[in-house]
Amino acid sequence: xxxxxxxxxxxxxxxxxxxxxxxxxxxxxxxxxxxxxxxxxxxxxxxxxxxxxxxxxxxxxxxxxxxxxxxxxxxxxxxxxxxxxxxxxxxxxxxxxxxxxxxxxxxxxxxxxxxxxxxxxxxxxxxxxxxxxxxxxxxxxxxxxxxxxxxxxxxxxxxxxxxxxxxxxxxxxxxxxxxxxxxxxxxxxxxxxxxxxxxxxxxxxxxxxxxxxxxxxxxxxxxxxxxxxxxxxxxxxxxxxxxxxxxxxxxxxxxxxxxxxxxxxxxxxxxxxxxxxxxxxxxxxxxxxxxxxxxxxxxxxxxxxxxxxxxxxxxxxxxxxxxxxxxxxxxxxxxxxxxxxxxxxxxxxxxxxxxxxxxxxxxxxxxxxxxxxxxxxxxxxxxxxxxxxxxxxxxxxxxxxxxxxxxxxxxx
Numbered sequence: 001x002x003x004x005x006x007x008x009x010x011x012x013x014x015x016x017x018x019x020x021x022x023x024x025x026x027x028x029x030x031x032x033x034x035x036x037x038x039x040x041x042x043x044x045x046x047x048x049x050x051x052x053x054x055x056x057x058x059x060x061x062x063x064x065x066x067x068x069x070x071x072x073x074x075x076x077x078x079x080x081x082x083x084x085x086x087x088x089x090x091x092x093x094x095x096x097x098x099x100x101x102x103x104x105x106x107x108x109x110x111x112x113x114x115x116x117x118x119x120x121x122x123x124x125x126x127x128x129x130x131x132x133x134x135x136x137x138x139x140x141x142x143x144x145x146x147x148x149x150x151x152x153x154x155x156x157x158x159x160x161x162x163x164x165x166x167x168x169x170x171x172x173x174x175x176x177x178x179x180x181x182x183x184x185x186x187x188x189x190x191x192x193x194x195x196x197x198x199x200x201x202x203x204x205x206x207x208x209x210x211x212x213x214x215x216x217x218x219x220x221x222x223x224x225x226x227x228x229x230x231x232x233x234x235x236x237x238x239x240x241x242x243x244x245x246x247x248x249x250x251x252x253x254x255x256x257x258x259x260x261x262x263x264x265x266x267x268x269x270x271x272x273x274x275x276x277x278x279x280x281x282x283x284x285x286x287x288x289x290x291x292x293x294x295x296x297x298x299x300x301x302x303x304x305x306x307x308x309x310x311x312x313x314x315x316x317x318x319x320x321x322x323x324x325x326x327x328x329x330x331x332x333x334x335x336x337x338x339x340x341x342x343x344x345x346x347x348x349x350x351x352x353x354x355x356x357x358x359x360x361x362x363x364x365x366x367x368x369x370x371x372x373x374x375x376x377x378x379x380x381x382x383x384x385x386x387x388x389x390x391x392x393x394x395x396x397x398x399x400x401x402x403x404x405x406x407x408x409x410x411x412x
Contacts, residue, residue: 004072016282157317180285205237280321298327
């Protein structure tokens with residue numbers, strides 16, 4: 001395969017996806033002697049992180065397209081499958097690779113996203129195929145063609161099955177799991193303090209993740225115990241003030257906001273303050289790599305009331321979080337069960353080791369980088385073919401129709 005790989009994920013925020021792309025880029029450059037290029041803002045997060053200074057950066061701005069005159073592979077989230085040519089100009093020979101790293105990567109960029117995100121997958125499919133036919137046809141055509149060219153991969157089962165529900169005949173079950181990196185420090189074998197219960201929620205404070213955080217807070221607040229209860233929140237985002245307002249109503253838990261932490265600061269905070277980590281996505285893997293007990297969280301755009309959880313190692317097909325309806329079916333432990341195991345039965349090390357083994361076998365950067373190289377080698381989608389099929393799919397209609405407005409008034 002070519003030695004040139006280009007990562008396209010410009011961003012100014014600290015998030016799991018940003019770290020995923022940057023860590024893989026760095027590893028491929030250092031271990032495989034590949035020419036790695038990373039497209040980012042001049043003031044982008046990855047570009048200004050000293051950890052990734054070894055990468056070759058290409059400038060990105062919002063007001064003009066980025067020129068790419070390099071042969072090789074371009075890797076980008078599947079959310080760009082329709083709009084990639086709005087951002088970049090590339091030569092016809094470059095090959096494209098789309099990675100689905102969020103179940104709603106595609107729905108997020110649809111004109112009708114505000115309605116569709118409020119629906120179940122089955123209802124979203126009904127609306128797409130009956131009310132929003134233009135949107136469905138465009139994405140269905142693109143997905144089918146790119147799938148035939150082996151250029152679409154899903155990070156886990158939940159990402160795959162969500163899109164399979166929406167685009168039944170246009171996606172295939174191809175996985176490229178996400179990664180975390182090996183840590184130089186590991187969790188303390190004993191609980192933080194004998195007279196305390198220290199749990200941590202790690203992740204960006206966006207809408208679909210905040211609902212799970214609030215549910216954990218409420219369940220923890222209702223837990224009957226003689227020990228002091230402390231909840232650490234690591235992360236930031238547009239829902240920070242909302243979370244703070246909710247913590248004022250939970251009088252039985254001391255809540256500590258640690259803000260955004262990365263690298264050694266994150267690792268040290270986790271091992272010094274966490275008995276049990278609650279998280280999803282790459283953040284869950286960061287905890288597992290430290291040998292912490294990790295409980296996966298669900299995502300939801302609506303309020304959650306749930307007291308059934310499960311550990312990371314009980315996950316299937318690389319899943320690092322699922323929607324709340326599926327999550328409730330898989331949950332086998334209450335919060336009280338989990339705390340009894342870790343705190344009262346002193347199984348922090350045992351459960352932490354199980355989470356660590358799951359991470360090593362499924363999400364270590366060594367394993368995933370091999371899968372990525374093999375997947376790239378199988379990708380046959382050239383930029384020339386992509387631009388031709390994109391031209392023939394038609395244009396998305398962003399002007400809201402009467403049908404959309406009626407449906408929105410009912411659902412939202």
